[in-house]
Amino acid sequence: xxxxxxxxxxxxxxxxxxxxxxxxxxxxxxxxxxxxxxxxxxxxxxxxxxxxxxxxxxxxxxxxxxxxxxxxxxxxxxxxxxxxxxxxxxxxxxxxxxxxxxxxxxxxxxxxxxxxxxxxxxxxxxxxxxxxxxxxxxxxxxxxxxxxxxxxxxxxxxxxxxxxxxxxxxxxxxxxxxxxxxxxxxxxxxxxxxxxxxxxxxxxxxxxxxxxxxxxxxxxxxxxxxxxxxxxxxxxxxxxxxxxxxxxxxxxxxxxxxxxxxxxxxxxxxxxxxxxxxxxxxxxxxxxxxxxxx
Amino acid sequence: xxxxxxxxxxxxxxxxxxxxxxxxxxxxxxxxxxxxxxxxxxxxxxxxxxxxxxxxxxxxxxxxxxxxxxxxxxxxxxxxxxxxxxxxxxxxxxxxxxxxxxxxxxxxxxxxxxxxxxxxxxxxxxxxxxxxxxxxxxxxxxxxxxxxxxxxxxxxxxxxxxxxxxxxxxxxxxxxxxxxxxxxxxxxxxxxxxxxxxxxxxxxxxxxxxxxxxxxxxxxxxxxxxxxxxxxxxxxxxxxxxxxxxxxxxxxxxxxxxxxxxxxxxxxxxxxxxxxxxxxxxxxxxxxxxxxxxxxxxx
Numbered sequence: 001x002x003x004x005x006x007x008x009x010x011x012x013x014x015x016x017x018x019x020x021x022x023x024x025x026x027x028x029x030x031x032x033x034x035x036x037x038x039x040x041x042x043x044x045x046x047x048x049x050x051x052x053x054x055x056x057x058x059x060x061x062x063x064x065x066x067x068x069x070x071x072x073x074x075x076x077x078x079x080x081x082x083x084x085x086x087x088x089x090x091x092x093x094x095x096x097x098x099x100x101x102x103x104x105x106x107x108x109x110x111x112x113x114x115x116x117x118x119x120x121x122x123x124x125x126x127x128x129x130x131x132x133x134x135x136x137x138x139x140x141x142x143x144x145x146x147x148x149x150x151x152x153x154x155x156x157x158x159x160x161x162x163x164x165x166x167x168x169x170x171x172x173x174x175x176x177x178x179x180x181x182x183x184x185x186x187x188x189x190x191x192x193x194x195x196x197x198x199x200x201x202x203x204x205x206x207x208x209x210x211x212x213x214x215x216x217x218x219x220x221x222x223x224x225x226x227x228x229x230x231x232x233x234x235x236x237x238x239x240x241x242x243x244x245x246x247x248x249x250x251x252x253x254x255x256x257x258x259x260x261x262x263x264x265x266x267x268x269x270x271x272x273x274x275x276x277x278x279x280x281x282x283x284x285x286x287x288x289x290x291x292x293x294x
Numbered sequence: 295x296x297x298x299x300x301x302x303x304x305x306x307x308x309x310x311x312x313x314x315x316x317x318x319x320x321x322x323x324x325x326x327x328x329x330x331x332x333x334x335x336x337x338x339x340x341x342x343x344x345x346x347x348x349x350x351x352x353x354x355x356x357x358x359x360x361x362x363x364x365x366x367x368x369x370x371x372x373x374x375x376x377x378x379x380x381x382x383x384x385x386x387x388x389x390x391x392x393x394x395x396x397x398x399x400x401x402x403x404x405x406x407x408x409x410x411x412x413x414x415x416x417x418x419x420x421x422x423x424x425x426x427x428x429x430x431x432x433x434x435x436x437x438x439x440x441x442x443x444x445x446x447x448x449x450x451x452x453x454x455x456x457x458x459x460x461x462x463x464x465x466x467x468x469x470x471x472x473x474x475x476x477x478x479x480x481x482x483x484x485x486x487x488x489x490x491x492x493x494x495x496x497x498x499x500x501x502x503x504x505x506x507x508x509x510x511x512x513x514x515x516x517x518x519x520x521x522x523x524x525x526x527x528x529x530x531x532x533x534x535x536x537x538x539x540x541x542x543x544x545x546x547x548x549x550x551x552x553x554x555x556x557x558x559x560x561x562x563x564x565x566x567x568x569x570x571x572x573x574x575x576x577x578x579x580x581x582x583x584x585x586x587x588x589x590x591x592x593x
Contacts, residue, residue: 027393027394030390030393030394031394031398033390034387034390034391034394034398034402037387037390037402037406038401038402038405038406040464041405041406041408041409041464041467041468042405042408044409044417044420044421044424045408045409045412045420047420047424047431048420051423059423060423060426060429060430061429106315106316109308109312110312110316112312113308113309113312113313113316117306117308117309119306119309119313121313122313125313125316125317128316128317128320128325129316129320131324132320132323132324133580134573134576134577134580135324135325135327135328135573136525137323138525138527138549138569138572139328139331139569139572139573139576140323140324140327140328140330140331140569141552141553141556141569142331142334142552142556142562142565142566142569143326143327143328143330143331143334143566144323144327146330146341147327162323163323165319165323166316166319166320195306195307195308196306196307196308196309197307197308200308221411224413225413225414225415227414227415227527227528227531227532228527228528228549228553231531232553232557242413242415243413243415243528246413246415246416246419246532247415247531247532249419250418250419250422250531250532250533250535250536250538251535251536252536253535255426258423261419261423262419262420262423265416265419265420268413268416269412269413269416272411272412272413273408273411273412276407276408276411280404280407283407283410283411284403284407284472
């Protein structure tokens with residue numbers, strides 16, 4: 001009897017478990033898929049860091065081993081002594097910072113202009129900014145290059161910076177954001193006798209800090225990553241930016257420079273990944289905002 | 295006279311300065327260059343020795359050039375795969391992430407977004423090594439785990455272009471996913487409840503409710519990625535070695551062709567003509583995008 005009873009309970013329990021399993025299974029499946037996906041997203045970076053400490057023959061070799069017994073710092077030593085990394089870091093930083101500061105100010109001022117101020121020709125001017133999206137630097141690469149070379153700005157910071165000083169994406173985002181600021185606030189400041197300059201600096205700028213963070217971070221990343229324009233206007237080693245340093249490896253046979261190239265990419269990517277880890281929410285928020293704009 | 299003076303507002307210097315700055319900047323870096331580019335595309339020049347007006351000769355010659363036509367086809371393939379597979383995969387991932395919550399959700403978003411923030415140049419170099427034929431890690435995984443003969447990836451003209459596209463889809467998965475996910479969170483729960491009462495399953499919900507309501511985001515992404523697909527350069531340059539666009543010109547793309555015609559072959563007129571073709575395609579794409587957006591308001 002007892003056994004039978006037990007069997008009944010067991011059966012009941014098993015049935016219960018089955019239902020519970022079915023109810024939670026979709027979620028388990030979701031997590032398994034997402035964990036595999038996340039792993040695929042960061043695997044190349046893990047592989048990059050591990051490879052940067054391996055000799056060439058262990059990165060690309062017949063016997064497949066993720067961890068090599070021959071750990072080495074030679075790749076880093078070689079890269080630091082042979083590549084103009086310090087100078088390129090400096091160049092990239094100077095260019096990306098200048099462009100970021102300029103973009104933050106120009107897009108917030110333009111955003112204020114297009115969302116809260118009325119003047120003759122406003123719509124035409126906005127249409128011009130809109131149209132500029134269709135004329136990215138790649139398309140006017142040749143005339144821009146000609147212009148920069150006629151102005152003797154080849155191999156110079158101004159030459160590298162000029163095509164990126166104002167960014168239409170930044171203008172759109174700021175315009176959208178400033179639209180949300182109550183107009184009464186601006187009217188009140190105007191009643192107090194503030195000029196539009198004062199309103200811009202004292203009212204608008206402090207209120208758009210979140211948008212500034214978004215535009216600033218994204219602009220910095222894009223400029224840090226820009227490749228084609230520096231490739232065209234720079235031919236001196238001391239003016240190279242980090243992407244150009246990496247570009248040197250593109251022409252070499254992959255296996256020969258495997259260790260060195262992975263050490264360099266690690267050095268280039270680590271600062272970005274650290275900044276990303278700290279400011280993650282701004283990145284994600286910024287991107288969601290651009291999507292909203294639709 | 296007095297009345298006139300009273301009526302006149304003081305000049306608003308903010309509006310004046312900012313609008314003149316914006317106007318002159320865009321004239322300087324967009325308007326003037328695009329017109330100059332048109333003029334250049336009608337000329338034959340190496341920028342050094344001479345400059346002759348040749349009419350539409352450059353256009354005739356690029357449309358007879360098999361390399362240019364190949365590039366056009368490759369950009370088209372790039373666009374179609376990037377938009378369909380890219381958005382499709384991100385829709386699935388966004389729907390999966392939507393089902394999670396709390397810390398797990400944040401962690402997934404963090405990981406999926408990591409490749410987006412990293413540099414395309416660096417990522418291309420990493421993938422070039424991952425794709426290394428026969429002894430690279432992908433080839434090893436395919437032959438050792440799946441027991442299949444691995445493709446040669448970038449070394450084979452048949453698979454080179456698709457290998458680059460796969461890398462590109464991988465890199466921006468997080469970006470598309472977050473935009474779609476943000477759109478999904480905007481959809482009110484009550485719509486799903488209503489369709490549940492009507493007996494809809496999760497799958498029908500996804501196709502009949504989620505996707506139609508995400509139309510604005512999907513159109514936005516389709517527009518962004520078709521424009522990006524036309525501007526592809528860095529990936530190809532970094533991943534296909536010396537000279538870029540190989541093997542056997544199987545990865546030639548328009549911007550690369552323009553760069554090579556202008557700066558390798560010093561045929562700047564021909565390069566400018568290719569740029570004009572890209573510009574016209576881009577213009578068409580933007581018009582298409584604007585049209586699709588206007589349709590949305592008819593709901």
